[in-house]
Amino acid sequence: MADVTAPAKAADAAPAPKPHPLRDTLIRRLGFGVLTLWLVSVLVFAATQVLPGNAASAVLQNTATPARLHALEVQMHLNRPAVAQYWTWLSGLFHGDLGTSLASGASVTSLVGGRVVNSAVLVLLAGVIGTVIGVALGVLAAARRDSWLDHGLSVGALAVTALPEFVVAMVLVVFFAALVWHLFPAVSVFPPGVAPWSTPSLLVLPVATLVIVIVPYTFRMMRAAMIDALESDYVEMARLKGLSKVRVLVVHALPNAIAPTIQVIGLNFLYLAGGVVVVEYVFNYPGLGQELVSAVSDRDIPVIQFIVLLLAAFYVLVNIATDMVSLAASPRRRLPRS
Numbered sequence: 130m131a132d133v134t135a136p137a138k139a140a141d142a143a144p145a146p147k148p149h150p151l152r153d154t155l156i157r158r159l160g161f162g163v164l165t166l167w168l169v170s171v172l173v174f175a176a177t178q179v180l181p182g183n184a185a186s187a188v189l190q191n192t193a194t195p196a197r198l199h200a201l202e203v204q205m206h207l208n209r210p211a212v213a214q215y216w217t218w219l220s221g222l223f224h225g226d227l228g229t230s231l232a233s234g235a236s237v238t239s240l241v242g243g244r245v246v247n248s249a250v251l252v253l254l255a256g257v258i259g260t261v262i263g264v265a266l267g268v269l270a271a272a273r274r275d276s277w278l279d280h281g282l283s284v285g286a287l288a289v290t291a292l293p294e295f296v297v298a299m300v301l302v303v304f305f306a307a308l309v310w311h312l313f314p315a316v317s318v319f320p321p322g323v324a325p326w327s328t329p330s331l332l333v334l335p336v337a338t339l340v341i342v343i344v345p346y347t348f349r350m351m352r353a354a355m356i357d358a359l360e361s362d363y364v365e366m367a368r369l370k371g372l373s374k375v376r377v378l379v380v381h382a383l384p385n386a387i388a389p390t391i392q393v394i395g396l397n398f399l400y401l402a403g404g405v406v407v408v409e410y411v412f413n414y415p416g417l418g419q420e421l422v423s424a425v426s427d428r429d430i431p432v433i434q435f436i437v438l439l440l441a442a443f444y445v446l447v448n449i450a451t452d453m454v455s456l457a458a459s460p461r462r463r464l465p466r467s
Contacts, residue, residue, distance in 0.1 A: 151453065151456060151457065154452060154453065154456060155449070155453060158448075158449045158452060158453075159449065162445040162446070162448075162449060165441070165445055166438070166441060166442060166445060169437070169438060169441040170219060170222075170434075170438055171215070173433070173434050173437045173438060173441075174214075174215045174218065174434060218431075218434065222438075227241075227431065227435050228431030228434075228435070229431060230424075230429055230431060230432055237431050237432055237435050240420070240432065241417070241420060241432065241435060241436065241439075243415075244415060244416050244417045244419070244420050245417055245439070246324075246325075247325050247414065247415055247416045247417070248405055248409070248416035248417040248418065250325045250326065250332070251325075251332070251335055251336060251339065251401075251405050251408070251409075251414070251416060252339075252398065252401045252402060252405060254332065254336045255336050255339035255340050255343065255401055256343070256394075256397060256398045256401055258336065258340050259339070259340040259343040259344050259347065259397060260347055260394050260397070262340065262344050262347075262348075263343070263344045263345075263346070263347025263348045263351060264347060264351050264387075264390065266282055266344070266348045266351075266352075267347065267348045267349070267350070267351025267352040267354075267355060267390070268351060268352075268355055268378060268383060269282075270282045270283065270348070270352045271351075271352050271355030271356045271359060272355075272359075272374070272378055274356060274359075279352075282348065282352075283349075283352075285345075286344070286345035286348050286349055287345070289341060289342070289344070289345045290345045290346070292342075293407075294338060294339070294342055294404050294407045294408055294411075295407055295411050297338050297341050297342055298334070298335075298338045298407075298408060298411040298412065299411070301334050301337055301338055301341075302315050302334065302411075305333075305334065306334065313330050313331075313333045313334050314330060314331055314334075315334075315412075316412055316413045317331040317332065317334070317335055317412040317413065317414040318331075318413050318414075318415070319331060319415065334412060335408050335409070335412050335414055338408050338411075339401055339404060339405065339408060342404065343397040343400065343401065346393050346396070346397060347390060347393055347394060347397060350389060350390045350392075350393040351386065351387075351390045354386035354387070354388075354389050354390055355378075355382055355383070355386045357386070358381075358382040358383075358385045358386040359377075359378075359382050361382075361385070363381060363385075364377060364381050364382050367380075367381045388455055389455075391451060391454050391455040392451060392455055394451070395447055395448065395450070395451025395454075395455075396451075398447050399443075399444055399447055399448075402440055402443050402444065402447075403440075405417070405418050406418030406419075406421065406422070410422065417436060417439075417440075420432065420436065421433065421436045421437075424436065
């Protein structure tokens with residue numbers, strides 16, 4: 130008689146799928162990211178609700194009368210319960226309706242869209258250039274450990290970390306735009322609709338300011354990680370095999386030292402999202418930070434809500450990308466476990 134339980138036993142004996150660190154981490158972080166963005170949306174909406182005054186009084190300003198104030202509040206749906214206002218705003222985001230600016234009457238998309246691109250160009254250029262320079266200087270300092278070059282770079286990095294962004298910006302303006310040399314414009318003003326890369330000279334000083342501010346952090350972490358890697362057994366074995374110093378640095382030490390530096394690179398990009406506000410103000414650069422300052426002063430709630438939520442989404446995505454790249458750079462952590 131045939132054993133009918135054999136297929137069931139075979140199915141029960143099938144091995145369970147192995148956990149995959151990259152896939153499982155990505156799914157988990159995406160879930161937490163969605164939850165974080167929802168909590169941020171609630172906090173942002175609540176914060177705009179408790180601001181002194183309201184959007185209607187900010188729009189009318191000195192022309193406000195009780196009748197006109199009430200009529201504008203009804204028009205803006207400010208007389209509705211806070212929960213209903215929040216749901217209207219949140220559902221509009223899912224449908225691509227970002228709302229209308231209370232100060233100018235224009236759609237938030239048309240008002241903020243170009244400025245998002247302008248700020249993204251600053252962040253991307255400064256982040257990439259600062260990362261390349263910081264990693265290169267860190268490798269160079271570690272390779273020449275305890276030399277005059279190593280000490281000079283370390284002291285210079287410590288000195289720069291003590292300087293705020295606006296001080297670095299002012300020094301660059303004095304030397305390269307105002308008093309010493311007149312190589313670049315002192316302000317980076319271009320009309321709406323014009324791509325920032327169409328006039329590269331306007332980007333030099335803002336990008337240079339951000340690069341100078343973030344390079345020391347990448348440099349110090351890269352130097353420390355490279356020193357640890359150069360003192361490891363596998364690097365000593367590579368030296369005993371007679372490999373060249375450049376090959377030992379680039380092929381054997383650098384890949385193992387880059388993982389902890391990736392976390393600092395991610396933090397630098399997160400810093401740039403906030404630090405760009407000061408730089409945009411100093412150089413009068415038409416970016417997202419400048420628009421956020423104007424929206425806060427005008428009580429332009431839809432613009433404030435969208436910009437803050439956009440910055441929060443950027444923070445979440447950069448954190449997820451940093452964790453995934455750091456995990457992928459560590460062979461022992463990225464491979465599935467048996």
